Amino acid sequence: MSDKDSKVEKKQISILGCGWLGFPLAQRIQSLHSTWQIKGSTTSVAKINTFVENRIEGYLLPLNPTFDVESAKLHSFFNVDTLIISLPPRLHKHEPRFYVKQIDAVISEIRNSRIRDIIFISSTGIYPELNRIVMEQDVKTPEESASPDMVTAENLLTALRPDRNVTILRLGGLLGYNRIPGKYVQGQKDMATGSIPVNYIHRDDAAGMIITILETGIVNETFNIVAPIHTTRREVYETSCAQFGWETPTFADSNIKPDFKVISGAKFDHHYKYDFKFPDPLKFYYSLEDHSA
Structure with missing residues (x-):
């Protein structure tokens, strides 16, 4: 048993959607808390063996938009x-x-389970371009949002309070490893969005912040999860392309500034203590290797 296991209550955790973020999150939890029980769901049969090799209980749970699996399997997955x-x-x-409809199906299973703590991975994509610093309270309803279905999903889950603790995490653009920003823009011409500040988070920090919440305690709050430095897209793209030898995009000169948000x-910093591994998007770790589950 690790030192952390002796200080933190043993947990049983299910990760619904154990993919590009969820799988390395599960791996990291296992490395830090060897006595915690981790279950992960996937829609890929091929990934089940990978889960088992990493001491993660794998569940094949298609959600289209309702669960189409036997009730015993669902009960086992949600029995955490x-x-x-x-x-x-x-x-x-x-x-x-x-x-x-997918989230509705998940909530039906939650209501029939003993689950008491929930973390929902949302996105900062729900915020419109407000041309200023944006806080969690700036979007509370679907009508205010650039992604109304996502906010509806958030609100459906927060309606489970106070019987259950629900933390909403609005993640910035999730990058790192083989998700490399320059890969998506290499060789493009006259891009108009080079001056826009970025709102990114490295996968390692996203996982680290989730684990901090698990260790410290889930609260009934919504948090933005972003790196603290907001450099420009142009700087990020140029740095990324230079690192991998790709053709750098060009940027249009314009007196018209595009809309943005920072x-x-x-709020997260106020509630939790976390030291970023990659606070600066210009120094994110990337690799051309496949880092999917």
Whole structure:
């Protein structure tokens, strides 16, 4: 048993959506807290063996938009004290509000379970470009949001309070490892958004901040999760392309400044103590290797 395990109550945690963020999060939890029980869901049969190799109980749980698996398997997955929901919203061309229906299905299972603590991975993409520093209270309703379905999902989950503790984490642009910003813009011409400040978070820090919450205690709050330095897109793209030898994009000269937002992470800093591994997006760690689960 590690020193941390002796100080922190043993937990049983299920990660719904054990993918690009959820899988390394599960690995890191296991390395820090060897006595904690970790379960992870996937929609890929091929990933189950990878989970087992990493001491993660793997569950094949398709959600389209409801669960289509036997009740015993669902009961086992949700039979924990803590649930982390890491389901990126995906548009469904045949079914409007597909993501909201997925979250509704998850909530039905939560209500029938013993889960008491919930972390929901949301996104700073819900904020419109307000041309200023943006705080958590700036968006509370779908009507205020650039992503109304995501806010609807947040509100459905926070309605579980006070019977359950629900923390909402609005993550900035999730980068690191093989998610390299320059890869997506190399060779582009006359980009108009070079002056916009970025709101990024490295995957290692996203996982680290989630673990800090698990260790310290889940609270009924919403937090922005972003690196504290907001350099410009141009600087990020140029640095990234130079690192990997890609053609640097060019940027249009314009007197018209594009709309922007600077996401504040001050609220998280007030509630929790966390030292960023990568506070500066210009110094994020990247690799061309495949780092998916």
